[in-house]
Amino acid sequence: xxxxxxxxYGSDMPDRTGDIRREIAEATQRALVAVALQAYEEAGLxxxxxxxxxxxxxxxxxxxxxRNITEKPAL
Numbered sequence: 001x002x003x004x005x006x007x008x009y010g011s012d013m014p015d016r017t018g019d020i021r022r023e024i025a026e027a028t029q030r031a032l033v034a035v036a037l038q039a040y041e042e043a044g045l046x047x048x049x050x051x052x053x054x055x056x057x058x059x060x061x062x063x064x065x066x067r068n069i070t071e072k073p074a075l
Contacts, residue, residue, distance in 0.1 A: 027069050035060045 039060035043053040 024069070028066060031066075031069050032061050032064060035064050 036057040040053045040057040043056035048056065
């Protein structure tokens with residue numbers, strides 16, 4: 001059964017705050033996983049060991065500018 005929309009008090013429009021937060025969280029997760037995997041693979045191609053690859057991947061996550069997630073992609 002699909003979740004029913006929550007209605008904002010005094011409004012005839014549904015409150016989509018929870019949906020928007022979930023969409024942002026999911027977009028953030030996808031972006032950070034992609035950044036980490038790319039960094040991990042590139043570090044491996046550079047000859048780093050497994051531990052070094054993970055350090056590079058974590059560094060990529062830490063330095064990722066999350067504003068990229070909310071900006072509209074160029075057409």
